[in-house]
Amino acid sequence: MSEQIDTALNWAAGVIGPRSESPRLDAELLLAHCLGKPRSYLYGHPEDSVDAGCWARFQDLVRARLKPTPIAYLVGAREFYSLEFAATPSALVPRPETELLVERALDLLSPGRATRILDLGTGTGIIAITLKIHCPDARVTATDVDPACLELARANAARHGTEIEWIESSWYDALGANRAFDLIVANPPYVAAGHPFLTEGDLPAEPEIALTPGPTGLEALEAIVAGAPRRLDADGWIAVEHGYDQQAPVAAMLEAAGFGAIECREDHNGLPRVTTAKIVENGQPSA
Numbered sequence: 001m002s003e004q005i006d007t008a009l010n011w012a013a014g015v016i017g018p019r020s021e022s023p024r025l026d027a028e029l030l031l032a033h034c035l036g037k038p039r040s041y042l043y044g045h046p047e048d049s050v051d052a053g054c055w056a057r058f059q060d061l062v063r064a065r066l067k068p069t070p071i072a073y074l075v076g077a078r079e080f081y082s083l084e085f086a087a088t089p090s091a092l093v094p095r096p097e098t099e100l101l102v103e104r105a106l107d108l109l110s111p112g113r114a115t116r117i118l119d120l121g122t123g124t125g126i127i128a129i130t131l132k133i134h135c136p137d138a139r140v141t142a143t144d145v146d147p148a149c150l151e152l153a154r155a156n157a158a159r160h161g162t163e164i165e166w167i168e169s170s171w172y173d174a175l176g177a178n179r180a181f182d183l184i185v186a187n188p189p190y191v192a193a194g195h196p197f198l199t200e201g202d203l204p205a206e207p208e209i210a211l212t213p214g215p216t217g218l219e220a221l222e223a224i225v226a227g228a229p230r231r232l233d234a235d236g237w238i239a240v241e242h243g244y245d246q247q248a249p250v251a252a253m254l255e256a257a258g259f260g261a262i263e264c265r266e267d268h269n270g271l272p273r274v275t276t277a278k279i280v281e282n283g284q285p286s287a
């Protein structure tokens, strides 16, 4: 049995409707993926028929979407900063909010300077890889505690022809004792364990370790900020993504760790999302 493109889309949008804020878009992305065509193809060919094999695959994906499974996992890819990255259930689906973190990190880098960047909790590798692409002179190191994330990040780096140093590590633990950086960047897990938000939308399908660091939601940010002074050279910067309600505690922990020039920026929804700061006093012995 086969169906026309517009009939297939109407069916899928109706089925997905109760589980997604964007059922028509979801249906289009899934059908375009099954057809191996860009989404625009669907608009130009609404009466084309979808062959039986493709129709069956499409129905399977629509049912999987209801579990819920994020679209990025179903089609195996997600766009971030106008680049395409492979996405699998091993890692958090890249979020548009994180583009602000990359933008802020790029603002902090001096053009032409061979900056050393450390991306903590790299997941799909989007931050490390995007920074390397936009700042090819930088030496980029990225860590994750989950080896499956690092495998995915390596594949994404190969896809974009970028060279990154990948280290399996809990935050700074496996970095050599004398490793220092000019910029530390991180989008760590920051949702408090048990928060009702974790049951909403597609979040139940994403790795818990990528979402929640512990009971307060601040544990990972605390570990990253507390360890940063020892890992930053003079004039080093930190840039972290955090929850919309974590601006004040993040600023307080940065100040307590010896950072100044603390500045928080809002995401595209007008919510405080990314804080940057410059080291004023650090744990490095003075010359």
Ligand SMILES: C[S@@+](CC[C@H](N)C(=O)[O-])C[C@H]1O[C@@H](n2cnc3c(N)ncnc32)[C@H](O)[C@@H]1O
Binding pocket: 091, 092, 093, 094, 095, 098, 120, 121, 122, 123, 124, 125, 126, 127, 143, 144, 145, 146, 149, 169, 170, 171, 187, 188, 189, 190, 209, 210, 211, 220
């Ligand atoms: C919110 S996700 C961010 C992933 C990616 N950087 C991004 O922006 O899409 C947090 C990442 O931190 C990693 N992570 C969690 N605990 C960690 C730890 N103790 N040390 C290193 N990475 C950790 C998770 O595996 C996950 O990949």
